[in-house]
Amino acid sequence: MNDIFLASTIILVITIFLCLYRAIYGPGVENRLIAVNTIGTKTIIILLLIGLLYGRPIFVDISIVYAMINFIATIAIAKYLRRGCVC
């Protein structure tokens, strides 16, 4: 089971590098934002996999907090781009 967790982590890291291309070279701010959102959702899974791999259940709490911060950051940036201020 640990082998499957380790292989999943490595494949997800390679996938994050694929998304990082879109985050760097993507035309316009929207492509970069959606790439960053995708990287955030993959990071949650990587945190859970590391927690299961090393037997530390505190990583589940960290991933919950990371999911909330990712969602709030995306909504705040979308609101700023739409209205010109976060209000």
Place this chain on the structure above:
Amino acid sequence: MLTILAIICILIGLFFMVVGAVGLLRFPDFYTRAHASGKCDTLGEGMMLVGFILYEGMTLISVKLLLLAIFIFISSPTAVHALVHVAYSRGVAPWKKGDERQ
């Protein structure tokens, strides 16, 4: 038996996340990229969380994982919808057949 089911769920989730990343890299337009990213990431993450719950069993950790799955199923399509709304109101043109890739 439950471990085999967990492995199958984790592999299905991994497949969907890889497909979403390839779609984000190769589709020609912002809206098609949002389509690939939003749907594939939500389903892949949900399947991987179901696999982790089956692997853990009935503990407090699996309850937290279930809460995380419910939160992600609500929040991830909402975030992508907000981004697509911003792009549409800023005037990003959709891709038509014959145009060059953006």
